[in-house]
Amino acid sequence: MVDDRLKVRSYPQRARYDLQFAAEVLDAGRIGHLALTRDGFPHLVPMMFVRVDRAVHVHCRAGTQLATDLAGGARVAFAVTIADGVVLANEVRFHSMNYRSLVVHGVAEEVTDEAAKRASFDALAEHVWPGRRGLSPATTEQLSTVALFAIPLVEFSGKQRTGPPLAGITPRPNVWTGHVDLHESPGAFHRAVDGADAPEPPWPF
Amino acid sequence: MVDDRLKVRSYPQRARYDLQFAAEVLDAGRIGHLALTRDGFPHLVPMMFVRVDRAVHVHCRAGTQLATDLAGGARVAFAVTIADGVVLANEVRFHSMNYRSLVVHGVAEEVTDEAAKRASFDALAEHVWPGRRGLSPATTEQLSTVALFAIPLVEFSGKQRTGPPLAGITPRPNVWTGHVDLHESPGAFHRAVDGADAPEPPWPF
Secondary structure, three states: OOOHHHOOOOOHHHEEOOHHHHHHHHHHOOOEEEEEEEOOEEEEEEEOOEEEOOEEEEEEEOOOHHHHHHHOOOEEEEEEEEEEEEEEOOOHHHOEEEEEEEEEEEEOEEEOOHHHHHHHHHHHHHHHOOOOOOOOOOOHHHHHOEEEEEEEOOEEEEEEEOOOOOOOOOOOOOOOOEEEEEEEEEEEEEEOOOOOOOOOOOOOO | OOOHHHOOOOOHHHEEOOHHHHHHHHHHOOOEEEEEEEOOEEEEEEEOOEEEOOEEEEEEEOOOHHHHHHHOOOEEEEEEEEEEEEEEOOOHHHOEEEEEEEEEEEEOEEEOOHHHHHHHHHHHHHHHOOOOOOOOOOOHHHHHOEEEEEEEOOEEEEEEEOOOOOOOOOOOOOOOOEEEEEEEEEEEEEEOOOOOOOOOOOOOO
């Protein structure tokens, strides 16, 4: 039973309301967008994030307006979208994208336990690049400068488009129609000037 | 002079307030996120978009709640973020992403002129894949089923992170530190079953 506010209205046949899909999108996504209402205006912030069990973890500097809003119980919406492909139709209006998206609604809960915070930042480093957890764990003082929040993975709705374009009615013998998959791939590796003379890590995605 | 509501508060040295940067992010981005407040709750929708001159164009089915909200003058925030790279540090807490992001605030104006709508959908197809404009322009009836909105590129703020990780204090002789560029690359081309026997278009990005 999906709450009316969460229901996908446009192309409802593309809706995905299962936790497995939600986890898949969050685990594959790079950057999310957090929306809340501040002084009556929608406020939207791109943020790094990581899924930890049944929650989305986001962080910001302690004491900022954002931290205050979140700690104060502001309603949020948090979205992650992955562009999976490009859809090339034989009519302009049917050009589209294939994608997976997830929008999570709710109220964030601040995570203050030190061990939980360290585990979350470990998970975030691991999300950025598998294998990076555990490098010089943050000290108590360092942790205190960062506010960490968990948005429960309870109210959410996903959406996915896959496959070919909607069929146009106009034949176009010279125009290729179909869909093209998109992938993220690595470009150059730039070693930091103060970086160790260690081998480049293999592309893990 | 940047309005306080648009000011980048976190890492302000990464802020970009120029139109050139805004256009660059919009022209390179794939999917944006539109935020507005509905019934007191933040509402967040992933959307395709295209920049047309000094505006961001988004569309939805005519007569939907979203179309009604936008036509009714709802304040919106619209964000596009591009993940440019992965930042691998020698401490967990300095792992990060390189990115370009843009958040546009304002009130959308409905575009109702037919020629302007056709030009916008041409631009959108071209944004999806250069060279696709002009394929079977939509009829008057088809255009009438879609509501098109322009968010003026007036109130916006951008942000960009580039380069190496912040320097950790702990030497890590065996750990590669630096940043890795990310690129979008094409995977398989899937010709539609009813698609013409035309050559695959070359990757244009």
